Amino acid sequence: MCHGVIHRLLPGATIIDTTHAVEPYNVLQAAVILADATPYLPIGVHVAIVDPGVGTDRRAVAIACENENVYVGPDNGVLMLAANRDIVVSAFELPVPKEAGLGPTFAGRDVFAPVAARLATGVPPRRLGRSLEASTLAKLSVPVPTAEAGGLRVVVLSSDSFGTLQLGCTRNELLAIGTSERVQVSTAHGQGAATIARTFADVGCGELLVYEDSFQHLAVAVREGSAAALLGASAGDIVSLDPL
């Protein structure tokens, strides 16, 4: 329906659906995907809507960046990982319509899509909202690994349709604990020995691997299987990585 709203205001608009696979309410996952995806997308207007606070007094914002990307969405942190990488130059609070039936539960249709369409037609952001201080924009704290008993405790950022777990950790952080070829991976619900690999086919079918994913996050997968199922893990859970 957001596509429809945009095409009514800007017929023939080019619209790219970056993903519809964000887990419900996982603002951090959406923020990470947006930041990771934007370098591969054309410069343009980027709308991100994972918005558990829709209809409350959380602000609706547009954030203009040095490279001419503009980010549009709720001010709950979903935009700022991406926007900060692009260097924020100005930010605006968007008006939220108060008419009956508008806005309280579908801001994508009633607030963000119309603003995105107008920005894409060339209307400058300052014409669409009231200037606000960029330092007041909500930011998420991105989990970092913590060292414990020679190993690492890291957070699962997300789980995809293959059951691959993306971790809040880099390959270098893993290597720094003295691992080289194998690592023990444990959660509250399961565990296994994983090979530190470059790609899936470096291990046998059904075997665990830990690898650097295509966005330079560390990830845990089972080749042609599901690490989420094997480890009983999902977004927000803690995974322990211990040298073997």
Add this chain to the structure above:
Amino acid sequence: MCHGVIHRLLPGATIIDTTHAVEPYNVLQAAVILADATPYLPIGVHVAIVDPGVGTDRRAVAIACENENVYVGPDNGVLMLAANRDIVVSAFELPVPKEAGLGPTFAGRDVFAPVAARLATGVPPRRLGRSLEASTLAKLSVPVPTAEAGGLRVVVLSSDSFGTLQLGCTRNELLAIGTSERVQVSTAHGQGAATIARTFADVGCGELLVYEDSFQHLAVAVREGSAAALLGASAGDIVSLDPL
């Protein structure tokens, strides 16, 4: 594949996928979504295919409306909630190809997409089918609430990916039974006390709310949870709403 068929006949066509999330065989849900979505879409050709009778002698139709919207699909009621809101001016029965391999199980590809593409290129509907009497078009009866013992019995129209239940009932119909802040929600498989709220964040996480959704239907949700799971309910089920 329908997109491909359209682009072969009309290269560069603008195609909007309104939804792919209709429950299998739920013609009423599709009819409600189509009627609710169309006001937010550009004027154009609207194809709706939830078609359990594909390959039978149910008619394939195109329905032209006063505002120049044209609806294309099976004559099973899926089109008429939307078409009637736009005021029907003429209707046509579409020919169904009889060649081997065409039509019996994929009318979207073989009948509806080609017609939609031709209409979008400007061919008038009367050139594509035989005129029929609009009064003979199939209509669905949309469930309305029934009063019982001071409460309401309403039908679940659909359940979405968040487990939110859309009801065949309006906010005013609920308020008319004397509720104001809380209402008891019951099905054959579960029940709970719900807050009558404006948006999700008006209740605590995991709590039930009843609210007017963004299409002016009454809906039942669990904040950051699933009302469908809590109440054991799906499309077609009866929900009781009783004053607390």
Add this chain to the structure above:
Amino acid sequence: MCHGVIHRLLPGATIIDTTHAVEPYNVLQAAVILADATPYLPIGVHVAIVDPGVGTDRRAVAIACENENVYVGPDNGVLMLAANRDIVVSAFELPVPKEAGLGPTFAGRDVFAPVAARLATGVPPRRLGRSLEASTLAKLSVPVPTAEAGGLRVVVLSSDSFGTLQLGCTRNELLAIGTSERVQVSTAHGQGAATIARTFADVGCGELLVYEDSFQHLAVAVREGSAAALLGASAGDIVSLDPL
């Protein structure tokens, strides 16, 4: 993300997502869908990525056909059912970038989408890769029915979101064993008597049917139900079809 990469190289490109419903790692299903879908799509560049060997030394290829379709993807057989129908005229091995972070697990973004965009802008395939001998391209063996005790043993090619099973068998192959109206359908986990029908509504709700699907494959379905659930079957399983 692949859409983004393409639009950066070819702004306003027409991109059709043929399907995102291929089962994980089911290269044969993807190959069959690609071959079945292409005749309904515009002539163009067709990218298919079901790629369990991503990051290994399996080749990345572009295959040019007589009708000017070009197929792009991994050289694991996913392209060749389609390409052979269009008659292969030349084939090229694509360079795989070796920089850190590129390629090992997301060749769609890093190899195939950029090549597809360049081909779509008119760059000839020979400019994008090193010529290779078409006879060396990987081919899949497509399962064919085997006769046994008066019946047929056939392979399930795929199962769709309705639970319909597509079989490696044609209607004529079924009729050749002497069936006409009914056939016994059995797997290791379930069985039932099916009507040989033209379309779903030829049987009652909940009943099994065997029919020729819209791509001339034999298929097994339950009207408004799931044959996959009833028969406990999924891609790669063997189904027995015996005369009744």
